[in-house]
Amino acid sequence: MTSATVGAPGSPRRYLHSLWLLSARDLKVRYATSALGYVWSVLDPLVMAAIYWFVFTQVFGRGVGDEPYIVFLITALLPWVWFNSAVSDFTRAFNKDARLVRSTAIPRSIWVNRIVLSKGVEFLCSLPVLAVFAIFAGAHVGWGLLWFPVAILLQTMLLVGLGLLVAPLCVLWTDLERTTRLILRALFYASPVIYGVADLPDGFREIVAFNPLAGIFTLYRAGFFPDQWDTLAVVMAAVMSTAFLALGLLVFRRLEHAVLKEL
Numbered sequence: 001m002t003s004a005t006v007g008a009p010g011s012p013r014r015y016l017h018s019l020w021l022l023s024a025r026d027l028k029v030r031y032a033t034s035a036l037g038y039v040w041s042v043l044d045p046l047v048m049a050a051i052y053w054f055v056f057t058q059v060f061g062r063g064v065g066d067e068p069y070i071v072f073l074i075t076a077l078l079p080w081v082w083f084n085s086a087v088s089d090f091t092r093a094f095n096k097d098a099r100l101v102r103s104t105a106i107p108r109s110i111w112v113n114r115i116v117l118s119k120g121v122e123f124l125c126s127l128p129v130l131a132v133f134a135i136f137a138g139a140h141v142g143w144g145l146l147w148f149p150v151a152i153l154l155q156t157m158l159l160v161g162l163g164l165l166v167a168p169l170c171v172l173w174t175d176l177e178r179t180t181r182l183i184l185r186a187l188f189y190a191s192p193v194i195y196g197v198a199d200l201p202d203g204f205r206e207i208v209a210f211n212p213l214a215g216i217f218t219l220y221r222a223g224f225f226p227d228q229w230d231t232l233a234v235v236m237a238a239v240m241s242t243a244f245l246a247l248g249l250l251v252f253r254r255l256e257h258a259v260l261k262e263l
Contacts, residue, residue, distance in 0.1 A: 112163035145223025164248030
C-alpha cells in the first residue's frame with residue numbers, strides 16, 4: 001500500500017490508518033484462538049447482569065433501579081465493561097509493546113487510542129444483546145435513545161483523557177497498576193450501575209454527579225428509563241470528560257520524553 005493511499009507521514013490520515021491497523025490487530029489476536037469469539041465480548045456483562053438481577057430481584061427486595069431491571073442493568077454494565085477493560089489495559093499500554101513504542105515514528109498517543117478503539121468496537125458489537133433483552137423484556141423505547149451517541153462520545157473523550165494520564169504514569173510508577181485495579185473495583189460501586197442516580201438520597205446525588213460515569217450512564221439509559229434523568233449529572237459528565245481530556249493531553253506531552261527514557 002503506497003504512502004499516497006494512507007497519507008503522508010505525520011498526517012491525520014496516516015495516524016488514523018495506523019490506529020485502525022493496531023486496533024484490528026488487537027481484536028484479531030484476542031479472538032484468534034477463541035472458539036467462541038464474539039460471545040466473549042458479551043459474556044462477562046451478561047453473567048454480571050444475571051448475578052445482580054438474581055440477587056436484587058430473587059434474594060432481596062429490590063428498592064433501586066427501574067423495570068425491566070435486567071435492561072436497566074445491561075444499559076450500564078455494557079459501557080462499564082468498556083470503561084473497566086480499557087482502563088485496565090492502559091496500565092500496560094506502553095510496557096506491553098515497549099520495543100515498538102520506542103522504534104516507531106507514529107505519535108505515542110496511538111498506543112492509548114488503539115485500546116479505546118478496540119474496546120469500543122467490542123462495546124458496539126455487544127449492543128445487539130441489549131436490543132434483544134429490551135425487546136423480550138418489553139422495555140419502552142423513547143426519543144431519549146438519541147442521547148446514546150452523545151454518551152458514546154463523552155465516554156470516548158473520558159477514556160482518551162484517562163488513558164493519556166494512566167499509561168505514562170504507570171511506566172514511571174509501577175505501583176500505580178495495582179492501585180488502578182483497586183480504584184476500579186471501588187468505582188464500580190460508586191457508579192450508578194446496579195442503581196440509578198435517582199435512587200440516591202438528597203446530598204449524595206450532588207456528590208455522585210462529580211463521577212462522570214454517572215452522567216454518561218444516565219445518557220445511555222435515557223431512551224429506556226426517562227425517569228432516571230439527572231441534568232446535573234449529565235452536565236458534569238460533559239464538563240469532566242472535557243477536563244480529563246485536556247488534562248490528559250497536557251500531562252502526556254510533558255511525560256512522553258521521560259516515558260521513552262524509562263522504556
